[in-house]
Amino acid sequence: MKRALAVTLGILTAIGGFVDIGDLVANSETGARFGMRLAWVVVVGVIGICVYAEMSGRVAAVSGRPVFDLVRERLGPKVALANLAGSYLVTLLTLAAEIGGVALAIELATSVHYLLWVPIAAFVIWVVLWRMRFETMERVFGLAGLALVVFVVALIALDPPWRELGSQALGQASASGEGWASYGFFAVSLFAAAMTPYEVFFFSSGGVEEEWTRKDLITERTNVFIGFPLGGILSLAIMACAATVFAPLGVQVDSIGQTTLPVALALGKLGLAVVILGVFAATFGAALETGLSAGYTIAQYFGWRWGKSVAPRSAARFHTVVLVSLLLGVALLLTTVDPVTVTEVSLVFSAVALPLTYLPILVVANDRDYLGDQVNGRLANIFGVGYLAVILLAAVAAIPLMVITGMGTS
Amino acid sequence: MGKRGVVASLVVAVALAGFVVPGVLPATEDDVRSAVASGGRDAGSAVRTARLTATALLDGRVLAPYRSAVFDDARERAADAVDELFAVEVPTDGAARLRDRAMPLLTEAVVAITDTARAAEDDDRAALTANASRLDRLAAGLRELVGAVA
Numbered sequence A: 001m002k003r004a005l006a007v008t009l010g011i012l013t014a015i016g017g018f019v020d021i022g023d024l025v026a027n028s029e030t031g032a033r034f035g036m037r038l039a040w041v042v043v044v045g046v047i048g049i050c051v052y053a054e055m056s057g058r059v060a061a062v063s064g065r066p067v068f069d070l071v072r073e074r075l076g077p078k079v080a081l082a083n084l085a086g087s088y089l090v091t092l093l094t095l096a097a098e099i100g101g102v103a104l105a106i107e108l109a110t111s112v113h114y115l116l117w118v119p120i121a122a123f124v125i126w127v128v129l130w131r132m133r134f135e136t137m138e139r140v141f142g143l144a145g146l147a148l149v150v151f152v153v154a155l156i157a158l159d160p161p162w163r164e165l166g167s168q169a170l171g172q173a174s175a176s177g178e179g180w181a182s183y184g185f186f187a188v189s190l191f192a193a194a195m196t197p198y199e200v201f202f203f204s205s206g207g208v209e210e211e212w213t214r215k216d217l218i219t220e221r222t223n224v225f226i227g228f229p230l231g232g233i234l235s236l237a238i239m240a241c242a243a244t245v246f247a248p249l250g251v252q253v254d255s256i257g258q259t260t261l262p263v264a265l266a267l268g269k270l271g272l273a274v275v276i277l278g279v280f281a282a283t284f285g286a287a288l289e290t291g292l293s294a295g296y297t298i299a300q301y302f303g304w305r306w307g308k309s310v311a312p313r314s315a316a317r318f319h320t321v322v323l324v325s326l327l328l329g330v331a332l333l334l335t336t337v338d339p340v341t342v343t344e345v346s347l348v349f350s351a352v353a354l355p356l357t358y359l360p361i362l363v364v365a366n367d368r369d370y371l372g373d374q375v376n377g378r379l380a381n382i383f384g385v386g387y388l389a390v391i392l393l394a395a396v397a398a399i400p401l402m403v404i405t406g407m408g409t410s
Numbered sequence B: 001m002g003k004r005g006v007v008a009s010l011v012v013a014v015a016l017a018g019f020v021v022p023g024v025l026p027a028t029e030d031d032v033r034s035a036v037a038s039g040g041r042d043a044g045s046a047v048r049t050a051r052l053t054a055t056a057l058l059d060g061r062v063l064a065p066y067r068s069a070v071f072d073d074a075r076e077r078a079a080d081a082v083d084e085l086f087a088v089e090v091p092t093d094g095a096a097r098l099r100d101r102a103m104p105l106l107t108e109a110v111v112a113i114t115d116t117a118r119a120a121e122d123d124d125r126a127a128l129t130a131n132a133s134r135l136d137r138l139a140a141g142l143r144e145l146v147g148a149v150a
Helices: A002-016 A021-034 A039-063 A067-075 A077-110 A114-131 A134-158 A162-169 A180-194 A197-209 A214-245 A256-302 A316-333 A339-364 A368-374 A378-405 B003-024 B029-058 B064-087 B093-121 B125-149
Strands: none
Touching: A002 A134, A002 A214, A021 A077, A021 A180, A021 A214, A021 A256, A021 A339, A039 A067, A039 A162, A039 A180, A039 A197, A039 A214, A039 A339, A039 A368, A039 A378, A067 A077, A067 A197, A067 A256, A067 A339, A077 A114, A077 A197, A077 A256, A077 A316, A077 A339, A077 B064, A114 A256, A114 A316, A134 A197, A134 A214, A134 A256, A162 A214, A180 A214, A180 A339, A180 A378, A197 A256, A197 A339, A214 A256, A256 A316, A256 B029, A256 B064, A316 A339, A339 A378, B029 B064, B029 B093, B029 B125, B064 B093, B093 B125
16 A cells, blocks of 8 residues: 555656646747647657656666766766766756746746746755755655646636647648748757756656665656656647647747646636646756756766765765756846746757767666666667667757757747 | 867858858848748737736736736737847838838837736726727737738
8 A cells, every 4th residue: 555655656746747847838839839730749758758767767776876877987987078068058057947937937926027036946946955855855846746737627628629639739730831940940849848858867866865776666667657658748738728729829939927828718816826836836846856967967977975865964065066056047047038048948958968868878778787687678779779869860950940940939 | 180170160160150140241121021020920929918818807817916927028028029120220111111010010019018917907997908909909910910021
């Protein structure tokens, strides 16, 4: 009974923790511009993150060490340094975007400008990172993120033209009128939103923090293969809400206020309050994860002691990196750059950095010295290599598409 | 020059060709047309978002802080569209005509959103209803503008 409860809680946490600022922004922007024509990218992205999160979780559970630690050992310091530089910068951008998301959610609830909330939000994030137990932190914000299920309820209440949305998703509807470059740009952004690099660093390091062993492999796989796809349904619901309300009017979405508006239209004040809570929890939880991931990657590369389960005095450099990363994120936002723009840029650079993250995971997951009989099987490798090809394509296309479309504006 | 030097030079050349050169070339009538279309789309999105918010407000479906935040975002977006069009160099008479056609609609969008927000703040349902109709007319005008120049 206790075991079943733990598994259920893990799945619910994975669902609630799946959506972050990147998913909120990319899915609503895409739904407004393309209807459900890019829904297939969400499906492809969710399968991809399942494949690689399972690998990195398995590496952590079997070897007792996180992926990044093994990447340096297996591929050498030079390759790992390139990996570290790319991953850290993308994680830092994502962290700034998540802090901005928290501030924007509070602005929606208070009407006080988000810039005033940025330092306060970052301080509270730091306090939670400093004081709260890892498991409690993960559970509280993961479960609160379940409030985003309100997008599914709102979609049903909006009574959308299901047949039309379905034919858009299946590629049977007429073209959206957008150019191929915009289509490609948003496809890459959506893919990067689903496969953000920090997710696997956090997942594998979190596995070590929670002291996973081989016995936990079933729990890990259940979380990944049930929790993540259900989380993906939330992403599709966000897209479908925007497709129903904004696409017919030709409205382009560029703010979190717009992302949540369909819920208000469908469900009124109660729904609005719940969706604002959901956005807050999703971005706050993701800010905790990205803040920790920034510390994890650097500490693991340099071989420092790391982790929330270690007393701060014993992992001082890890905690310093987390704090400095938070301050850098705040500094970036206080330049008054729009958090939604930061999110869009972070998605593009995430796409560029994807191979740096996922290729080493595939290499380590095939190494018998670390995984023994738990190395990748044939199916995992077929998916892993197939996805690596997709990841490379997205990485190569990201910057040219960003330039050609002016960040998707044309 | 070694291999690394060649690669570095290539990267600089691509960056110059992709980012710097287009930014310093003189504006053409097509640039103005593109700025008008983009401004019209942005202002249209802002106007329609304000209209949807006004509808939700009239139905009692939104909270006051949320309403303020959404109207502020919409007004800023429309104002940015005006600023960007003002900033575009106008090289020909044709380009000037395009700008002069678009500018009143864009500025009217900013004013209409501001007035709608004020009516909402004052809880003046009659003014809110009137402004909602005004936003509808503006949205139609902006859509026509974008259709004409795109």
